[in-house]
Amino acid sequence: MKKRNIKNTDLSVAPVNFGGNIFGWTLDEKQSFEILDKFTYAGFNFIDTADTYSWWVNGKGGQSEEIIGKWMKSRNNRHNLIISTKVGSETKEHGFDISRKHILKSVDESLQRLQTDHIDLYYTHFDDHKTPVEETLSAYDEIIKAGKVRYIAASNLSTERLKASFEAAEKNNLPKYVALQPHYNLMEREGFEKNYAPLVKQFDLSVFPYWSLAAGFLTGKYRNETDFTKSQRGEGVRKYLNEKGLGVLRALDQVSAKYNTTQGSIALAWLLANPLITAPLVSATSESQLETLFNAPNLELSSDDIDLLNKASQ
Template identity: 85%
Template sequence: MEKRKIKNTDLAIAPINFGGNVFGWTLDEKQSFDILDRFTEAGFNFVDTADTYSWWVNGKGGQSEEIIGKWMKSRSNRNDIVLATKVGSETKEHGYDISRKHILQSVDESLKRLQTDHIDLYYTHFDDKITPVEETLSAYDEIIKAGKVRYIAASNLSPDRLKASFEAAEKNNLPKYVALQPHYNLMEREGFEENYAPLAEQFDLSVFPYWSLAAGFLTGKYRDEADLAKSARGEGVRKYLNPKGLEVLKALDQVSAKHNTTQGTVSLAWLLSNPLITAPIVSATSASQLETVFNAPKLILDQEDIDLLNNASN
């Protein structure tokens, strides 16, 4: 499989980023190992998690990192994996925090759970909107120089704070973010396309969208209220059961039938057709869901497909 470079790094990734929020939540340790084995056996190598996954289970988090750490140790494959995790998210114990103190403490805790000596891509997960961007970047500078982190990235920063971070990095010779993780999919276009796409171009950022399948809505399995009980995440798609959502599903049905594939595969291929998108983040909890993911990089949509999807989702 053709690998893509994360811009301004020497990291090469297959064009799908596995979202580790399911580890320790909808998948137990054994199931997580099985999914990770299948993912990597198919030639993929990019795994995303966060220090707080799955805090909604125990109020604290860390389960996802622990499972990934045990899996990498048992498979002796750390050097084959491009590993991303995050800092700064809110839990029951503390609010959003990207202060120097919190970053220096959190990175060591993540490394311990992940059973590794370095993190390839370390994200500002959420912005506390209080810590000066210089303080955050200086803390990242410390942990990069210590060899604990290779590169830094941003998620859920406002456009203004993202710009301020680049200005501070330039002025003070501090590390720059190399990637952006925005909320972006066929149902959620405006925020990224209007506010972040220009910045991704300006600052030469790789883009890894989260909720690429709109919490499963874009797989086509939720079409009315009765379908919401189909999974633990069902309630999260209620907001998409509207005329626009049904129009998008209709377009996905048409394109997936044309290519003899699934709606989820088409949704991911639509993201991959955008030159700004390096690798969508997507989770899977079964072999059939993994097939949907694996087929996305192979599917090349034509302009007619893209226009149909764009018109339905505008």
């Protein structure tokens, strides 16, 4: 499988980024190990998590990192993997927190849970709007120089704070973000394409979109309200069950039939056909869902296919 370089780094990743938010939530430890084994056996090497996953289960998070850490230790495969995690969880006194104090504390806790001595890609998960960007980047500079983190990236930053971060990094010789993790898929296009794509080009960022399959809607399994009971995420796709959403599903049905593959694989292939996208972030809880991920990088959509999907999703 042809790997893709994360821009401005020496990291190469397979073109699908596995989302670890399901570990300790919809998958227990044993099931998580099985999925991770199959994912990496197929040649994929890029795993994403956060210090807050899965806080919605126990109110504090950390389960996902712990499971990944136990799995890497048991398989002795850390050297084969690119691991990303995030900082910026809420604290009582601060809200979303990317202060120096919180970063220095959080990185050590993540390293301990992951049972590793370094994090390849460390994200600002949420922007707190209180901490100066210079303080955040200086803290990242400390942990990079200490060997705890290799590169930094941004997730839910406003365009203004993202630009301010690059200006501060340039002015003060501080680390620069190398990647962006935005909300982007066939059902959610405007925010990225209008606001962030110009900055991605300007700052030469790699892009790893989250919710690449729109919480499962783009797999085609939700066609009416009775389908919402099919998974724990069912209610989350209600907003897509409208004229536009059904039109996108019809387009996916047409293109997937042409290639004899799944709607989800086509939705991911649409992302991968965009030169700005490096590796979509997506989860899987079964072998059939893994096949959807595995097939996507092998699909080369025609310009007609892409036009059809673009028109349906506008």
